[in-house]
Amino acid sequence: MSIHQGDFIQLAPTLPQGQASLAYIDPPFFSGRRRRNRAPGPSYDDRWPGGLAEYLAFLRALLSAVQPLLTPHGVLALHLDWRAAHHGRLELERLFGADAFVNEIIWSYRTGGGSKRSLGRKHDSIHVFAAGPEYTFHQLREKSYLAHRYGFKNIEIHEDEQGLYTWAAMRDVWEIPALRGNQKEYAGYPTQKPLALLSRLIECFSNPGELVLDPCCGSGSALVAAKRLGRRVLGVDSSSDAVALAIRRLSECDA
Numbered sequence: 001m002s003i004h005q006g007d008f009i010q011l012a013p014t015l016p017q018g019q020a021s022l023a024y025i026d027p028p029f030f031s032g033r034r035r036r037n038r039a040p041g042p043s044y045d046d047r048w049p050g051g052l053a054e055y056l057a058f059l060r061a062l063l064s065a066v067q068p069l070l071t072p073h074g075v076l077a078l079h080l081d082w083r084a085a086h087h088g089r090l091e092l093e094r095l096f097g098a099d100a101f102v103n104e105i106i107w108s109y110r111t112g113g114g115s116k117r118s119l120g121r122k123h124d125s126i127h128v129f130a131a132g133p134e135y136t137f138h139q140l141r142e143k144s145y146l147a148h149r150y151g152f153k154n155i156e157i158h159e160d161e162q163g164l165y166t167w168a169a170m171r172d173v174w175e176i177p178a179l180r181g182n183q184k185e186y187a188g189y190p191t192q193k194p195l196a197l198l199s200r201l202i203e204c205f206s207n208p209g210e211l212v213l214d215p216c217c218g219s220g221s222a223l224v225a226a227k228r229l230g231r232r233v234l235g236v237d238s239s240s241d242a243v244a245l246a247i248r249r250l251s252e253c254d255a
């Protein structure tokens with residue numbers, strides 16, 4: 001296990017270059033708030049007095065610091081929401097080239113709350129870009145439910161409690177519940193991501209034994225998911241609370 005506390009942008013040159021197969025980046029989202037679930041408790045700052053220009057300078061420096069750490073077959077996955085996902089994609093296009101785009105994964109969830117002046121904003125975007133043309137990709141499968149059996153020839157049809165289905169190549173829209181406070185994996189970290197989401201991403205874009213990097217690891221969700229799937233892990237976070245939590249969660253994987 002290798003987890004470091006500090007500013008990733010400063011630390012990156014001291015980390016092993018060209019060795020990460022997958023970098024999962026879940027930075028502050030430009031929410032304009034201090035993120036804390038309850039006080040006292042871990043928190044991180046997502047306020048940018050210099051506005052969007054300051055945030056984009058941070059994002060650009062972060063992504064530029066990750067790039068040299070990737071292997072030639074490596075993949076970078078940038079997780080943001082409606083506030084900055086479009087800026088993130090443009091930054092990635094500048095860095096890797098538009099042809100390096102692999103997927104925009106939509107993580108769809110059904111948390112409470114919403115606006116009276118817009119549709120519920122209930123998805124995040126994970127932009128996936130490849131470091132080179134031979135990037136790692138494993139096609140995953142999902143159940144595709146059918147309204148009826150009629151018209152399907154030479155396709156194996158199965159049935160479960162929800163009805164008839166076939167196995168189909170996985171789409172880029174992932175309906176996965178957001179974490180709730182009463183779930184066993186919930187560690188109390190603000191904006192903590194579910195293991196189910198990260199496990200799917202890691203299975204899709206890396207191989208067992210390879211290195212998964214999380215430069216803004218928070219409570220270590222991606223690292224825990226990666227370790228459970230037999231990957232090696234490298235995490236960084238600027239918050240000492242986050243690093244302590246990530247170390248604890250990872251050591252519990254060994255138990």
Ligand SMILES: C[S@@+](CC[C@H](N)C(=O)[O-])C[C@H]1O[C@@H](n2cnc3c(N)ncnc32)[C@H](O)[C@@H]1O
Pocket residue numbers: 006007008009026027028029043044045189190191192193194215216217218219220221222236237238239242
């Ligand atoms: C969205 S949270 C990550 C949540 C994490 N994926 C989880 O599931 O717990 C963003 C994290 O980025 C960290 N962070 C912000 N700026 C950073 C920097 N320059 N270097 C490293 N970590 C940073 C924050 O402390 C925070 O933990």
